[in-house]
Amino acid sequence: MRVRGAGGGRVSIAGVACYRPGDRPHLYYQLLIYRRRKGEPKGFTWADYRDLIIAAHRQLAAPLVWVWDNLNIHLAPELADFAAENEEWLRVYRLPAYAPDLNPAEGIWSLLKRSMVNFAAADLNGLVRIVKRKLKKIQYRPHLIDGCLAATGLQLEPW
Secondary structure: OEEOOOOOEEEEEEEEEEOOOOOOOEEEEEEEEEOOOOOOOOOOOHHHHHHHHHHHHHHHOOOEEEEEOOOHHHHOHHHHHHHHHOOOOEEEEEOOOOOHHHOHHHHHHHHHHHHOOOOOOOOHHHHHHHHHHHHHHHHOOHHHHHHHHHHHOOOOOOO
16 A cells, blocks of 8 residues: 655555464454665565464464465565475465465455545555554454455365
């Protein structure tokens, strides 16, 4: 999401919807705020995604089955090496190309965008506050997160 005017900038979101049979779903996310400053990263790195995987693993205290779409950074060799090093608790699967309808996280982003349609942010900090508030609302409504999985047509099976 971009903000025009006074300095501009961008807010990027990396997130994961986590499901476990018999448990409520969880949404974990990380924001990256780009303020157009020299040397500041514009997007998430492979290390940021690695950290998100580790945080989800620690919070859930369970093995993970991680499903990636085909975003360039998801295909980074460093992430493949990380998955290979942690295969006792992490299994990584890739979605087919151009298959956003199989990715529950796409449903989360759709919910977020629809909830923000009537909001106007005065500046980048205002946009960050709105995004955090809306994501927090989604986090505390597990039926919405469950609905994103149901919309894919995929089903959970015990490990």
